[in-house]
Amino acid sequence: MEAHQITKKYGITLALKGVSFSMPRGSVFGVIGPNGAGKTTTMRTLLDIIRPTSGHASVLGVDPRKAGPELRRRIGFLPGELILDGRSTGRKLLQHYADISGPVTKGRIEELAERLGLDLSRPVRKLSKGNKQKLGIVQAFMHKPDLLVLDEPTSGLDPLMQQVFLDLVAEARAAGQSVFLSSHVISEIQQAADEVAILRDGKIVTISSVDKLRDSAIRHLRLVASGISVAELRQRLDSLDGLDNLTVSSSGEDVEATATLEGSIPPLVQALSTLSLSDLVLEEPDLEESVLKLYSSPSKEAAL
Incomplete structure (x- = not known):
């Protein structure tokens, strides 16, 4: 397509x-x-x-x-605003759609309904929103x-x-x-x-x-190091590309840093390799945060 x-x-x-x-x-x-x-x-x-x-x-x-x-x-189409005939049962409605869409393998409708936990004998008007959505899914998938x-x-x-x-x-x-x-x-x-x-x-x-x-998603970083000053740690981390929202603070003899990382991990590992770390957390990529950032970025049609 x-x-x-x-x-x-x-x-x-x-x-x-x-x-x-x-x-x-x-x-x-x-x-x-x-x-x-x-x-x-x-x-x-x-x-x-x-x-x-x-x-x-x-x-x-x-x-x-x-x-x-x-x-x-x-084509199997499931619209976002699903409008169904409330007078029919689910089974009769799906049979009507099958007559329109073409051949449906025997038992296919029942198989899909069972997997989705859908009662086909109930009138459509008595179904919840979720069960009506299941009907829509069945009609889209049933004729393969x-x-x-x-x-x-x-x-x-x-x-x-x-x-x-x-x-x-x-x-x-x-x-x-x-x-x-x-x-x-x-x-x-x-x-x-x-x-x-x-x-x-x-x-x-x-x-x-x-x-x-x-791979391009945002990761959240937190580390605790000893034997280094706040200024030294800040200078070392500031030099890394893709590291943003950096905060560095002291906690007794330790220095704690938090940041977000958008980019390659190896330079970060190299920068931290000589530090004495007591804690290091690099979270899984936050895809949602990255996508929301793209929502607010200037529009462009491109491949990452």
Whole structure:
């Protein structure tokens, strides 16, 4: 799936501002951004639910504006605002969707419902938000589409069901299906996606693999050293690239330092190698903090 300089204008409001990306088949591509960033508009444009003001897209090798039902049957779509017929039971509603989407393997609906803990015999109007979301997930996955387009898919799900959903995504990728996933939950994207695009104010801030994003993430550092003065330790740490928010203070005979590290670890290890350390903590990369920093950075479309 590809997007080329897609813009979307509503009156004087420019919702998308030249969105471009390429998603390899058989991969999981995550789009993350705050509410109002343009995630849903991007998805609806790709699926030809709305038409772009300019630019074009290719979905499963064809232009969605010119494709008909054949393309739509190859896609499983879970909208962010899920509207279901409340008069039917879950089973009847899913059968209706199966008649539209194409062949569904016998027992597939029941298998998905069991994994998600969904009672198909209940009327839809009596289901909780979380159970309605499960219905939406089942209808998207049940016909094993070539492409899954999922807008905020875990909304309303408890942590256990969120993990079941992530398992379904992993299985889809292993089966060669492509998954286009939007979320504002960073941990969800981190676990599910191969690549992630960070969207802000209708523009892509950056596109990166999750591994590269993690490598560039912010780590929190804390150390306690002896046999060195506050000034000496500050001077040594100040010389390191990527070390910010440094505070150094004395505590009896020890000197304590805290900082954030955004960059390579080896220079830090070298700088600390001759110190007499009684405590050293370098936390796991804080991906959420890094992404939030990108939300507020100047927009640019680039790869990390």
